[in-house]
Amino acid sequence: MAKRNVPKKNIDPILVDVKKPNFNYDHLRKFEIVNLTKIPKQEKRNAVSIAKRVLLAVFIAGIVGFVSFIGITFANIRQMKATVEESGAQIMQNFSSSVGALKNFEPSTAATYLENNSKSLANIDNLVTKGFGENIVQTVSNFVPIIKQAFGLVGQVSNLNGDLLELTQTIADLQKNGFKDFKSNGPALIADLEKLHTLVQNLNSEAGDIKNTTSYLKSMSSFFGGLDQNVGNEYLKYSSELYGWDNVLVQLTNFLNSPTPKHIAVLFQNPAEIRPGGGFIGSYADVSVQNGQMQGMDVRDIYDPDGQLAIKVIPPEELQATTPNWGARDSNWFFDFPTSAKTTLNFLNASKMYSDKGIRFDAAIAININVVNSLLDVTGPITSPGYPTVDSSNFLEEVQRETEQSANQRAGQPKKILQVLAPILMEKLDALDSDQSKALIDALKNDLQKKDIMFYSTDPTIENFLDSNDVNGGVYQLPDGFWGNYLAVVNANVAGGKSDAFVKEAVNAHVDIDTSGNTFTDVTVTRQHTGNTQTDPWWRATNNDFLQIFTEPNSSLVDVTGENTRKKYSTLDYANSDYAVNPDLAAIQANEVFLTNFNTWQRSEFGKNVFGTWLFTKAGTTSTLTMRYQTSYNGIKVLMPGQKYTFVFERQSGVQNSLDLTINAPFKYYWVESNSPVYTYHTDDPDKRIIITLTLGYQSQ
Numbered sequence: 001m002a003k004r005n006v007p008k009k010n011i012d013p014i015l016v017d018v019k020k021p022n023f024n025y026d027h028l029r030k031f032e033i034v035n036l037t038k039i040p041k042q043e044k045r046n047a048v049s050i051a052k053r054v055l056l057a058v059f060i061a062g063i064v065g066f067v068s069f070i071g072i073t074f075a076n077i078r079q080m081k082a083t084v085e086e087s088g089a090q091i092m093q094n095f096s097s098s099v100g101a102l103k104n105f106e107p108s109t110a111a112t113y114l115e116n117n118s119k120s121l122a123n124i125d126n127l128v129t130k131g132f133g134e135n136i137v138q139t140v141s142n143f144v145p146i147i148k149q150a151f152g153l154v155g156q157v158s159n160l161n162g163d164l165l166e167l168t169q170t171i172a173d174l175q176k177n178g179f180k181d182f183k184s185n186g187p188a189l190i191a192d193l194e195k196l197h198t199l200v201q202n203l204n205s206e207a208g209d210i211k212n213t214t215s216y217l218k219s220m221s222s223f224f225g226g227l228d229q230n231v232g233n234e235y236l237k238y239s240s241e242l243y244g245w246d247n248v249l250v251q252l253t254n255f256l257n258s259p260t261p262k263h264i265a266v267l268f269q270n271p272a273e274i275r276p277g278g279g280f281i282g283s284y285a286d287v288s289v290q291n292g293q294m295q296g297m298d299v300r301d302i303y304d305p306d307g308q309l310a311i312k313v314i315p316p317e318e319l320q321a322t323t324p325n326w327g328a329r330d331s332n333w334f335f336d337f338p339t340s341a342k343t344t345l346n347f348l349n350a351s352k353m354y355s356d357k358g359i360r361f362d363a364a365i366a367i368n369i370n371v372v373n374s375l376l377d378v379t380g381p382i383t384s385p386g387y388p389t390v391d392s393s394n395f396l397e398e399v400q401r402e403t404e405q406s407a408n409q410r411a412g413q414p415k416k417i418l419q420v421l422a423p424i425l426m427e428k429l430d431a432l433d434s435d436q437s438k439a440l441i442d443a444l445k446n447d448l449q450k451k452d453i454m455f456y457s458t459d460p461t462i463e464n465f466l467d468s469n470d471v472n473g474g475v476y477q478l479p480d481g482f483w484g485n486y487l488a489v490v491n492a493n494v495a496g497g498k499s500d501a502f503v504k505e506a507v508n509a510h511v512d513i514d515t516s517g518n519t520f521t522d523v524t525v526t527r528q529h530t531g532n533t534q535t536d537p538w539w540r541a542t543n544n545d546f547l548q549i550f551t552e553p554n555s556s557l558v559d560v561t562g563e564n565t566r567k568k569y570s571t572l573d574y575a576n577s578d579y580a581v582n583p584d585l586a587a588i589q590a591n592e593v594f595l596t597n598f599n600t601w602q603r604s605e606f607g608k609n610v611f612g613t614w615l616f617t618k619a620g621t622t623s624t625l626t627m628r629y630q631t632s633y634n635g636i637k638v639l640m641p642g643q644k645y646t647f648v649f650e651r652q653s654g655v656q657n658s659l660d661l662t663i664n665a666p667f668k669y670y671w672v673e674s675n676s677p678v679y680t681y682h683t684d685d686p687d688k689r690i691i692i693t694l695t696l697g698y699q700s701q
Helices: 042-103 107-129 131-143 145-184 186-217 222-256 337-350 369-379 395-405 416-430 434-449 460-468 583-590
Strands: 262-275 278-290 293-301 361-368 453-457 484-493 503-513 519-529 543-551 555-561 593-595 600-605 608-617 622-631 644-650 657-664 669-671 678-683 689-698
Touching: 042 107, 042 145, 107 145, 145 186, 145 293, 145 416, 145 434, 186 222, 222 460, 262 337, 262 369, 262 395, 278 337, 278 361, 293 416, 337 361, 337 453, 337 583, 361 369, 369 395, 369 416, 369 434, 395 416, 434 453, 453 460, 484 503, 484 519, 503 644, 519 543, 519 608, 543 622, 555 600, 555 608, 583 600, 608 622, 644 657, 657 689, 678 689
Parallel strands: 262 361, 484 644, 503 657
Antiparallel strands: 262 278, 262 484, 278 293, 361 453, 484 543, 503 519, 519 622, 543 608, 555 622, 593 600, 600 608, 644 689, 657 678, 669 689
16 A cells, blocks of 8 residues: 655654644654654663763762862862971071080080970971871872972971981980090090091082072972072081091091101290290190000100201291290290291201101191180199199299299209190099080180290191181281281280289271371280289299281381390301201292381381381389381272271280271261261281171261
């Protein structure tokens, strides 16, 4: 039967039993043509739609979860960052304070700061490496690698802090037991020194790594910026010192641990007879060292090796009328102690007393009476049969009396008292408790600051270290472009008994600066001799002082008043005799000029211009010398506000003096530091070196 096409208009695709009146069913139509042979699969379409909706919901939930996780993560990172920065400021301060304490020989104080750091760093480490913090750091660092590097820096800082803490503990052990170990336990001393060497190497490496890391991270937060400033930059500042410490520890360890004896000359300087390098070297001790510890100590009169000196050397001109031959007794002639010490050791090495035994001295330690008094203040009095009891109040007087007029002196052993007292003092030092040891260290620190202790080594590495740490008594070297003044007042007692024990010196310096930067300086030196109150004649002798004023190198003398003339000269013809020449002394005297109008010698010495003349002071009187000199600075074209002026004063070891200083600024200028055209300074007991830096300000009115 043929198919019949049903008209479209007669077919309604919407089937309902009863149509609702007035309802438009046309909008429900989905098909224009209805094929009744095909039934739409409505259930399958609904399943796919549901799946899509579920996936969409899961995706949206994932996005929301991820965003929430990221939000929580970064909220925790911000919290960690805030905690790190809050602790970081104190960590930085503790680092700085600990370094300052170490440089001041206070390891226990340094340890306190570093122990506080250990606690803070442990808290930070727990925050970023434990629990949720660890997950956060690991997750975020997969997307932002710098985060892992940043928190890894905490570990680097912790390692540095730990090694610094161990370093302070080792130094504290050396302070407590170093002297005892040096006397009787060499292996323990060497072990501590080797440990210091290892720790310094570690610190050098760790500080360098931190500097590299913080340079990259310093813009992230103030904590990293603070580390870069306080650890990184301080490392760069002190890196050469760290290398110096490392090198000297190796050399010092090798020196002390030598399988063959090494010899150190401990020079006892007597400031009662002052010399440029300190005091007259009347006695010394030959300390031998081997396998890390002291093997012996031989206390001697300085005339013992001089009596066996196999060479003849031309003495300084100022000494030639007193002694025709130069020897170890007068070798402390240079204001620069390393030069004096080198000269002394050369004389000792040349004496048959040592050369015949193949002994050479490798180092020198100079101590004066103030150091001995510091020791006696801690140990208490020393008593020995046949000798008077000595303490810090009478040591110099009793030893000098024994030296000058005792039975031992008449028997040719004037320094026998020192040979007796030295071992007793060593035993007392060995028995000090912790409080006494601390008191002694504090006293010796002050003696170092006053130049009462000085060190010298023939080893260049050790000597450079001593010089860079300012413990060798070397003359200060002015930097390039120096604008300012340098002053040192240097005395030499020549045939003046032991009168310097009762001479007090006052130094007054008045500096005027003109608008071109040139300076005019008036130096007044007043010496008061109170030895007339003493019974012993050596205290009452006239103080014959060859007085030298060390100034900046481009100065010229204007006037001198109060000087004396010494008329005694040597009659020996040194030029045509078999006398050797000391090269250091010859170099100084080669440029010497006698200024007839001023009765004064002018010479160049250790980078300074030096004016020297005589000043005699009788017991019970006061003498005054005044010098005026000017200094030109051709490199200064015009003075500017903010320009820095520097005044340097160096103290002579063993001299009792005060310093009064007045510095007048140029016309229409003032000193920022005093807010005045005048700057004044006074001290009754100067340190070994005083450096005053002033800043120019301009008065606009």
